[in-house]
Amino acid sequence: MSAPVADTFPPIVFVHGNGDTAALWLTTVWRFESNGWPRERLHAIDMPCPLARDDDGIAQPGRSSSDDARRCVADAVEQACRRHGVAQVVLIANSRGGFAVRNFVANDGAAQVSHAILGGTPNHGVWADAGFRPGNEFNGAGPFLQRLNAGHGDGDETTPGPRWMTVRSDGNDKYAQPDGLWIGAPGRPTGVDADGPALRGAHNVVIAGIDHRETSFGPVAFDAMWRFLTGRAPATLQPTPADGTIELSGTVSGLHPQAAVHDNLPLAGATVEVHATDPATGERVGAPLYRHAVGSDGAWGPLATDSRTPLEFVISAPGHGTTHLYRSPFARSSSLVHLRAMRLADVDADADADPAADRDALALVQLSRPRGYFGVPRDRILLDGHPPAGLPPGVAGLSLAAVKVTDTAGRAVAAEFNGERIVGRAWPCADGHVVLLELHS
Structure with a gap:
């Protein structure tokens, strides 16, 4: 378990998933606010073109590469550090956003991140099959994830420096299934299962029954995040309505x-x-x-x-x-x-x-x-x-x-x-x- 974050409440940068917007973090931000985290230190960013390319190495109108996503995170971290006069931030990401976080941390960003929380990130792929869309960012057998998961000599898959946590479902995540139904290939084995989002070297949390997005945006996932960052239970799991x-x-x-x-x-x-x-x-x-x-x-x-x-x-x-x-x-x-x-x-x-x-x-x-x-x-x-x-x-x-x-x-x-x-x-x-x-x- 990680040590508690200092009482100064470090800035948090929230990173959305594939095809999504920063708006998905609205209720999560409310939960942090309702438990005392200052609103001005909660930053949800938008990827300009949030959909991943069909092939990460081939330009495609309206879509972004893994490196495009990494640069978005790098820019947001730099802005948050400068704005608040701090050396480190917390990164919280959903799904594909976790790829961008891992890629940033692995490429000279580790010193700027104290904690990284990945909800539903398919860290070992939505599928792991070199013969099926081999250049896609979500292919666990493809070059992008093979590089991220190569390890660091100690058996860990996480980049040293930040404290890492993953949140996953016990079997209700559509992108962590052994059958290819949810990727348009029913009956085709994916080579991944419910354990796919876990990472060696991280604190890996499993929550029964939650779906792919609830790994980041649901109240039980928030409870896990708050405990990981502070070492204590949150006062409330639901946003407190504002007066006036x-x-x-x-x-x-x-x-x-x-x-x-x-x-x-x-x-x-x-x-x-x-x-x-x-x-x-x-x-x-x-x-x-x-x-x-x-x-x-x-x-x-x-x-x-x-x-x-x-x-x-x-x-x-x-x-x-x-x-x-x-x-x-x-x-x-x-x-x-x-x-x-x-x-x-x-x-x-x-x-x-x-x-x-x-x-x-x-x-x-x-x-x-x-x-x-x-x-x-x-x-x-x-x-x-x-x-x-x-x-x-x-x-x-x-x-x-x-x-x-x-x-x-x-x-x-x-x-x-x-x-x-x-x-x-x-x-x-x-x-x-x-x-x-x-x-x-």
Whole structure:
């Protein structure tokens, strides 16, 4: 077990995973704040192009190499050290973000890191097969991971210097499975199993039942992080709601201009409008709380609101649809309310297997869980009054569920997930509207 961190609360830099954004750390940051870690010392970074290349050595529009990701971490660490006048930071990463952390530490970054925590990082690959996508960053038999796992003469796979911890599931991580189902190769042995994220030389934590993203963003993973950093239990595992006014802000991104993938680059010219909504109906309440056309930095906000009001964010941008994002009340202030403009063509429409419903759909409403996956029968999930179609039982591996509205466009659609409830409106597909009910949990 690591020694407690000094009472000065070192800066923490959070690194997201493949295709994700810094916004996924929102509730984790709230948990740290709620236990006394100063908000100004918690930094979640965005990879500009967060998706890994198909082959790490071949340039690909809208995607990043392992070295691109390493440089992002290096820049963020340098900025945090300079801003706070410290020599070292803590790094906490999810999934692919752990590759970037390990790569940075292994390449002259060890002296700048006191602790490194890797949640769900597939340290020995999502697959380990020299004959299957050999140049991919996630191939445990490929050059990138072979180099990182080569060892340091003492049998350890961790770079000396920082104290290391990994967090993994006991068998519910979609990217630590012996069968290739979740990489599009069902029936093909991957050569990895649930132990894949563990590292020799690290404090390796196993948490029963959690999924790939919950290894970083769930409350039990937070408990492990806090104990590793401080040597004691946290006072609370859930964010403490703030009294009075809170402020929300973030950035707007969209589709990469040269590729049909979402990135984290600023989407200049997008318009953000925010409405308070009725918690029972999803209807807008009063005039817009906020409206702004974002500039070249993609920034929106701040919006002043409170921790009791559900919100609808409306994002409009050239080349995209009109995106309606419904959220339950925000417990605390945050600058990580990052928004993505979407197109209806990019929405997963496989909500059911009825062709007639496809033809007759007036609206499509998606339930999104960015900080975890839907587990059946592990979780209680209702969308428009019913368990969503298309969620397979067993290993939790889907973070989107959808319902096609065939009776009345514009009506209320409610979602419930393990106690969190969101109500939105079924905006019509015919006008290019994209509707998401996004969970905090």
